[in-house]
Amino acid sequence: MDSSRRRLLAGIAGGGLASLAGCSGASTADETAFTIGLASDPTDTSQYDNWGGMTPYWTRVIEPLVWGTDDMQPKPWLATDWTATDDTTWLFDLREGVPFHNGKELTADDVVYTFEENILTERGDFIYGWLHLEPGSVTKVDDYTVEFETTDPFPGFPGTIAHNMIDIQHPDADRQAGKIIGTGPFTLEEIQPGQHVRVERFADYWGGEPNPTELTFRAAEDETTRTDLLESGQVDLIYNPAKSRLSLLRERDDVRVDAQQSAGAVSVWLNIHRDPTADVDLRRALNHAISQEELVGTVLEGVGEPARGPISPVIDWVDEDELPTYERDRDTARELVDRSAYDGEELSCLVSADMDDGRTISQVLESQFGEIGVNVAIELLENASVKDRTNRGEFHLHIGSTGSNSPGADYIMWENFHTMGVDNKDLYEAEGTGLYNLGGKVDDLIETGYQSRDPAAKRDAYVEAQRKIMAAAVVVPLFYQEYIVAADAAVQGLELHPIERFAEWRDLTRTA
Amino acid sequence: MISYDYLASRLATSLAVTFGVSVVTYGLIFLTPGDPAEIILSQQLNRQPSAAEIEAFRAEHGLNDPVPVQYLHWLTDVFRGDLGSSYYSDTSVSTLIVEAVPLTLELALAAMLVALAISVPAGVVSAVHRGSPIDYASQLGALLGVSMPNFWLAYLLILLFPLKLGVLPVAGAGSFGHLVLPAITLGTGMAAVVTRLIRSSMLEVLDEAYVDTARAKGLRERIVVYKHALRNALVPVVTILGLQLGTLLNGAVVVEIIFQRPGLGSLLVDAVFERNYPVVQGVTLVTAIVFVATNLLVDLTYRYLDPRVQLGGETA
Numbered sequence: 001m002d003s004s005r006r007r008l009l010a011g012i013a014g015g016g017l018a019s020l021a022g023c024s025g026a027s028t029a030d031e032t033a034f035t036i037g038l039a040s041d042p043t044d045t046s047q048y049d050n051w052g053g054m055t056p057y058w059t060r061v062i063e064p065l066v067w068g069t070d071d072m073q074p075k076p077w078l079a080t081d082w083t084a085t086d087d088t089t090w091l092f093d094l095r096e097g098v099p100f101h102n103g104k105e106l107t108a109d110d111v112v113y114t115f116e117e118n119i120l121t122e123r124g125d126f127i128y129g130w131l132h133l134e135p136g137s138v139t140k141v142d143d144y145t146v147e148f149e150t151t152d153p154f155p156g157f158p159g160t161i162a163h164n165m166i167d168i169q170h171p172d173a174d175r176q177a178g179k180i181i182g183t184g185p186f187t188l189e190e191i192q193p194g195q196h197v198r199v200e201r202f203a204d205y206w207g208g209e210p211n212p213t214e215l216t217f218r219a220a221e222d223e224t225t226r227t228d229l230l231e232s233g234q235v236d237l238i239y240n241p242a243k244s245r246l247s248l249l250r251e252r253d254d255v256r257v258d259a260q261q262s263a264g265a266v267s268v269w270l271n272i273h274r275d276p277t278a279d280v281d282l283r284r285a286l287n288h289a290i291s292q293e294e295l296v297g298t299v300l301e302g303v304g305e306p307a308r309g310p311i312s313p314v315i316d317w318v319d320e321d322e323l324p325t326y327e328r329d330r331d332t333a334r335e336l337v338d339r340s341a342y343d344g345e346e347l348s349c350l351v352s353a354d355m356d357d358g359r360t361i362s363q364v365l366e367s368q369f370g371e372i373g374v375n376v377a378i379e380l381l382e383n384a385s386v387k388d389r390t391n392r393g394e395f396h397l398h399i400g401s402t403g404s405n406s407p408g409a410d411y412i413m414w415e416n417f418h419t420m421g422v423d424n425k426d427l428y429e430a431e432g433t434g435l436y437n438l439g440g441k442v443d444d445l446i447e448t449g450y451q452s453r454d455p456a457a458k459r460d461a462y463v464e465a466q467r468k469i470m471a472a473a474v475v476v477p478l479f480y481q482e483y484i485v486a487a488d489a490a491v492q493g494l495e496l497h498p499i500e501r502f503a504e505w506r507d508l509t510r511t512a
Numbered sequence: 513m514i515s516y517d518y519l520a521s522r523l524a525t526s527l528a529v530t531f532g533v534s535v536v537t538y539g540l541i542f543l544t545p546g547d548p549a550e551i552i553l554s555q556q557l558n559r560q561p562s563a564a565e566i567e568a569f570r571a572e573h574g575l576n577d578p579v580p581v582q583y584l585h586w587l588t589d590v591f592r593g594d595l596g597s598s599y600y601s602d603t604s605v606s607t608l609i610v611e612a613v614p615l616t617l618e619l620a621l622a623a624m625l626v627a628l629a630i631s632v633p634a635g636v637v638s639a640v641h642r643g644s645p646i647d648y649a650s651q652l653g654a655l656l657g658v659s660m661p662n663f664w665l666a667y668l669l670i671l672l673f674p675l676k677l678g679v680l681p682v683a684g685a686g687s688f689g690h691l692v693l694p695a696i697t698l699g700t701g702m703a704a705v706v707t708r709l710i711r712s713s714m715l716e717v718l719d720e721a722y723v724d725t726a727r728a729k730g731l732r733e734r735i736v737v738y739k740h741a742l743r744n745a746l747v748p749v750v751t752i753l754g755l756q757l758g759t760l761l762n763g764a765v766v767v768e769i770i771f772q773r774p775g776l777g778s779l780l781v782d783a784v785f786e787r788n789y790p791v792v793q794g795v796t797l798v799t800a801i802v803f804v805a806t807n808l809l810v811d812l813t814y815r816y817l818d819p820r821v822q823l824g825g826e827t828a
Binding site: 041126128129130165192193194195196218219220221222224225228229231232234354382383384385387388389391405411415416421422423425426 | 544545546547550551553554556557560561562563564565566567568569572611612615667670671674675678681682683684685686769770771772773774785786787
C-alpha cells in the first residue's frame with residue numbers, strides 16, 4: 001500500500017516536472033521567426049486604441065508618408081516627394097503601386113480618409129496644435145497627389161508627420177475590432193493584451209519581401225525580467241537590458257550587444273530667472289564642476305556619450321564642435337562661485353523618479369557641485385510633481401532631457417528656449433520671466449531657424465542660438481542618450497535608427 | 513437565519529463607504545500636483561507639448577471646469593453605468609478594468625491556493641507538535657516568508673527555474689506554466705502570515721474542552737484535529753484571507769511588473785502617475801466595491817463556520 005502510494009506520488013512529481021519543462025516558453029524553433037522583448041507594452045490599449053489594440057510603434061504594420069534618415073532628415077516613404085506651393089500649402093506625391101494588406105492600392109483617397117476621419121477626428125484635438133492642421137485641411141488633388149493646408153507657416157511639416165502615429169490606414173480597417181490594414185512589411189496576426197503582438201511577413205510589400213516570416217513583440221517592462229528572457233532563450237532580442245548585467249552580457253559569446261546613439265540628451269537645466277542661478281558666473285561654475293566622461297563611464301556603464309550641448313548631435317542642425325566648452329576645472333569653478341552672487345544657500349535640484357539612473361546621477365552631481373562649494377538639495381519626485389514645480393518656476397536646477405520621435409525636432413529649440421515656448425510662456429506672460437529663455441537675439445535666431453525652408457540657413461540660425469545658450473550656461477549638458485540592443489549572437493540584419501521605434505526588421509536572419 | 517434588516521443596513525453602509533471613497537479619491541487626485549494634459553501629451557508625443565496642444569486637450573476633456581462640476585459629471589455618468597474613458601484614448605474605463613481583471617483574479621486565486629496549501633498543514637502541524645523541531649522549523653519558515661521582499665523571491669525563482677533548470681517561462685501569461693512562479697511569489701508571503709495565525713488559533717482551540725471530549729470519545733487524532741479543531745480555528749483566518757484577497761486585487765503591482773502580468777494594480781498605479789483621472793476613479797470605485805463585498809462575504813462566512821456567531825438582527 002505504502003509503496004504504491006509512493007510510486008503514485010513519484011509519478012505525479014515526475015509528470016509535474018516534465019510538464020513544467022514543457023512550459024518554458026522558449027522562443028520558437030522556426031529559424032525565420034523572431035521574438036523581440038520590448039520595454040513598453042505593445043498592446044497598451046489605454047493609450048493606443050486607434051491602432052486596434054496595439055501601439056503604432058515597433059511592429060511596422062502601418063507606415064507614414066514620410067520616414068526619417070539616420071541624421072534625422074525627412075525621407076520619402078509612402079510619399080515620394082513634397083513641395084510647398086506657398087507658406088501654408090504642401091503638395092505630397094504618393095508612391096504608386098503600393099498595396100495595402102487587403103490587396104487594394106494606396107491612393108490619395110486613403111490618405112485623405114486617414115487624416116480627416118482618423119488622425120484629425122479620432123485622436124484628440126491636441127493633434128491640431130502638433131501637426132498645424134485642422135479638420136478639412138487635407139484634400140485630394142488627383143489619385144496620387146494630396147494637398148495639406150497648415151494653419152500657419154510651418155516649414156517643419158514633412159519632418160513632423162514622419163512619425164509612427166501619423167500612419168496611413170485603409171478605410172476598410174476595423175480598428176476597434178483589432179483589424180488593422182496598413183501597407184507595412186508585416187501584417188497583424190494576433191494581439192494578446194498585456195503580452196504580445198504577433199505579425200507575419202507581407203509578401204507583396206512595396207519595398208520587397210521581408211526575410212522574417214513572423215515577428216512577436218513581447219512586453220517585458222521590467223529590465224531584469226527582460227534580460228532573463230534573453231538569457232533563458234525565450235526571446236531573441238531585447239531593448240535596454242539591465243545596466244547591471246551589461247558587462248556580463250558583453251562577455252558572453254552567444255550574445256551580441258549593440259549601442260545606438262539616440263535623438264535624446266540629458267542636461268541639468270538651470271532656472272536663469274531665479275536667484276542665484278540667474279547669475280551667469282554661478283551657472284558657468286556649475287558647468288566647470290562636472291566631468292561628463294566620468295559620469296558616463298561610471299554611473300551609466302558606458303551607455304551614452306559625454307555631452308557638450310543640450311540637444312543630441314544626431315539632429316542635423318546641431319554641431320557640438322561649434323559650441324563653447326567647459327572643461328572640468330574646479331579651481332576656475334571656485335573662482336566663479338566666489339565672484340557670483342551665490343552665498344552658500346541651498347539650491348533645489350528636481351529629479352523625476354521615472355528617470356533612468358536619475359537617483360544615482362543626481363547623487364554624483366550633488367557631490368561634484370559640493371566640491372566647488374555649491375550646496376545642492378536633490379528632490380526626487382514623481383514626474384507630474386516635477387512638471388508642476390518647473391511650470392511654477394519653483395526650482396533652481398532640474399535634471400531633464402530633450403528628444404524627438406520624428407525628424408521634426410524644431411520644437412526642441414522653440415519650446416525650451418524661445419520666450420513663447422511652452423516652458424517659458426506662462427511665466428513670461430505672468431511675471432516677465434520664464435525659465436530657460438535668454439530672449440532678444442536668441443528668440444530672433446530661433447524664429448529664423450523655425451521658419452527657414454533652407455536647411456543651411458536653419459542650421460546656421462540654430463547653431464548660433466545654441467552657441468549663445470551655452471555661452472550663457474543655461475544648461476549643464478550631461479550626456480547624449482544611447483540605447484542598447486542585446487541579441488542572440490546568431491541573429492543578424494537588425495537596422496537600428498536614432499529613433500528607437502524606427503527599427504527595421506526586414507533583413508533579420510539567423511545564422512547557423 | 514440572517515435578517516433582511518441586517519442585509520439592508522450592511523448594503524446602506526456599503527453604499528455610503530463607496531460614495532465616501534469616490535469623493536475622497538476625486539478630491540485627492542485633484543489636490544496632487546501635475547497637469548494631466550501636460551503629462552499625457554508629453555508621453556504620447558515623447559516631447560514637451562506646446563501650449564496650444566495642452567489647451568486643446570484640457571478643453572476636450574473638460575479639465576477647465578471647476579472640480580465639483582467635474583465630479584458631478586462623473587457621478588452622473590456612473591449612475592448611468594458609464595465610468596468614462598481614458599484620457600489617452602476613447603477606450604472606456606470599464607473595458608480597461610474588464611481586460612485587467614482576469615489576470616488579477618487568476619493570480620489572486622492561485623496565490624491564495626498556494627498560501628492555503630502551505631499554511632494549513634504547516635500551521636496545524638506546528639500547533640499539534642508545539643515546541644518540537646517541526647514547530648520551530650515552521651515558525652522559522654513563516655518568519656522568512658514574512659521578511660522576504662516578494663520582488664527578491666521573484667528574481668530568485670526566475671534564476672532557479674527558467675535560467676538554471678530550464679523549466680517554466682520567465683514572464684507572461686496565458687498558460688498554467690506562466691502562473692506558477694507569480695503564484696508562488698505572492699502566495700509565500702501570504703502563507704507566512706496565515707501559518708502563524710492558524711498556529712496560534714489552533715493552539716487556543718486544542719485547549720478547548722470539546723477537543724478533549726472528542727479524544728475521549730475515541731476519535732482518531734486526525735479527525736479531532738482536522739474536523740473538530742481546524743474548522744473552529746479557521747474563523748479568524750477567514751477574516752485575514754478576506755482582507756488579503758482585497759489587497760491582492762490591486763496590491764500585487766511589483767509581481768505584476770516582474771512577471772509581466774498587467775492587472776488592476778498596474779492599471780491603477782500607472783493611471784495615478786499619468787494623472788489619468790477617469791481610470792483612477794474607475795479602478796478605485798471597483799476596488800472599493802470588491803473590498804466592501806469581500807467584507808460582507810467574510811461576515812456571512814463566520815456564520816457558516818461557527819453557527820454560534822450572530823449577525824445583526826439575528827436571534828440566537
